[in-house]
Amino acid sequence: MPKVSEKYLENRKNEIAKAAINVFAKKGYSNASMKDIIKEANVSRGGLYAHFENIDAVFIAALKYDDALQVNRLSISDPKVSLLLQLNAWIDKAVLSVQNKKVNLVRAKSEFFLSHDIEEVPYLRERHDQLSKNIQRLVKIGIEKGEFKKQIDVNSFAELLISMIDGVMLHQHYQYTSNPNLSAVLNHMHKAIENILI
Template sequence: MPKRDEAYMRAQRDGIARAALGVLLEKGVANTSQRDICSAAGVSVGALYTHFATIEEVVVAACTLGNEELPPLKTCETWDEYVEFNVANVYDSRVADAARRIRLAFEFAAKIVTMDKAPAGVAAIHDIQNNYIRDQLQRSFDRGEISLPLGLATTTMIHVQALVGASTQLAMNPSLNRDQWITSLIRSLEITAGRVRIQ
């Protein structure tokens, strides 16, 4: 058998990750087998394990690729744009694809909790949102729109937790009063950031 070059191997790895993402979004972590992933990717189990030592590594690669294929995060020019963009993402948690991504994230998080060590690459997935929120808060601070009384790092953590929590709650419970939930979210973002209201 001829030796496969680096480009071929990279393309096969990405193909497996892309196929895995489709299966994982459709079936969830618990109901996806290596056979499902191999079938969707059109590869053998041996090819799968040539690229990934464990199924968890496949999930990380799939999620990483999925994030890379999403539209780029918006650079917000004002505090109001920051809030509007993030609230729109929270509302999108009810859209089928976004809801499936939230389900995948929580199922995988539950699996990681039972492991001795998180798979390589998980922290980088987390860093995407953390870095985005941190950078947007810094920009608002530099413009004098917020005072960051709790500091940048703490405010970033609070905002990530608030946004993820709101997305999860709205995705999981369609009977929630969305307007009330969003109003509360916006107010919590303002209070924790030290929003300076410009008259």
Template sequence: MRDVKDPEVRRAEIMEAALRLFAEKGFLNTTTQDIIDEVKISRGLLYYHFENKEDILYCLVEKYSEPLLRRLSAISYDEEKSALEKVRSFIDATMISPDTITKEMIELQKNVDLEQNHYMMDRFSHRFSNMVTSYFSHIIEQGIAEGVFHVTYPLETAAFLMTGYVFVANDVKALPMEIEQLIQYVTAYKELLERVLGVETPIFTNR
């Protein structure tokens, strides 16, 4: 009897199988036929859900970024927090902690860091930066209303801050770098953030 599953369940199965194969064989050595054999589906069903293996990888990146986007959205629209508190929480939420890194995330990062996938990460980074720009713009507008930020163009300022943050962070992750250098990047960004927002009281007590 034919195994008919909910489309979302089948889609998730394909993504999980692909991630396993990417980890075992490497992205470049994994074929769509490998994925088809692993999930035991027809080629037509694979292409019903995804255009190719690059599309699967892109969707995996989106999947693993969703928890962060939900958290940033929750921070931005939290009615209990001040704008200054939100900026601190927003930046802290984007800092990767060793405790939050999973084996799957490590394997996924190895595959997206391949030179052949740079175009895909640029596409994802543009989408991601557009979303976080919207969230951060809301925080800036709140800070203006509270009288703690002095910004003339909230949306445009948020776009510069967030796009730069996302793309520089991607470049930094791709480079072999000592922890001291990483700290310098974070410190520089926090200083830039305070200057651009025009705050009188430092947002970050320790950088």
């Protein structure tokens, strides 16, 4: 039997995780099964279980894959553009991603996060801490550059912003309101953030 390289195995695992995103976006976490993943990833049962022992392991891999794409969005892309505008653009992309039903993990994330303890799944805290650090870093740079107020509690601001984004995304996904005006919600969010930072 020929030996398979580590790179090949890692690529195959990522392909399965990417395919699993489609399943979790469609069915949520609670209704997805290993059989669904096998079908979507076009992999044998043995091929799937060679990489993942259960649906939780697949979800964590899909979450990590999705997070790797999201992390790249919160960066200072243009030093000539104000940090507030860049932060607002990142918020808009994050919130508006809920409209892409094919790869939207909002429902699956909420189901998974509510059904698992942070102690059981350390990655949940890691991903939150990483996002918080990225937001804090951007705000600290804004303070150093004189764009933002000096007396901002960057940790509390990061936690508030994450909660606001999560709340708006959940609200939009589950469509609790009969007349969702996402533009108006985002405008109010931008004004609140501006009042805190400037």
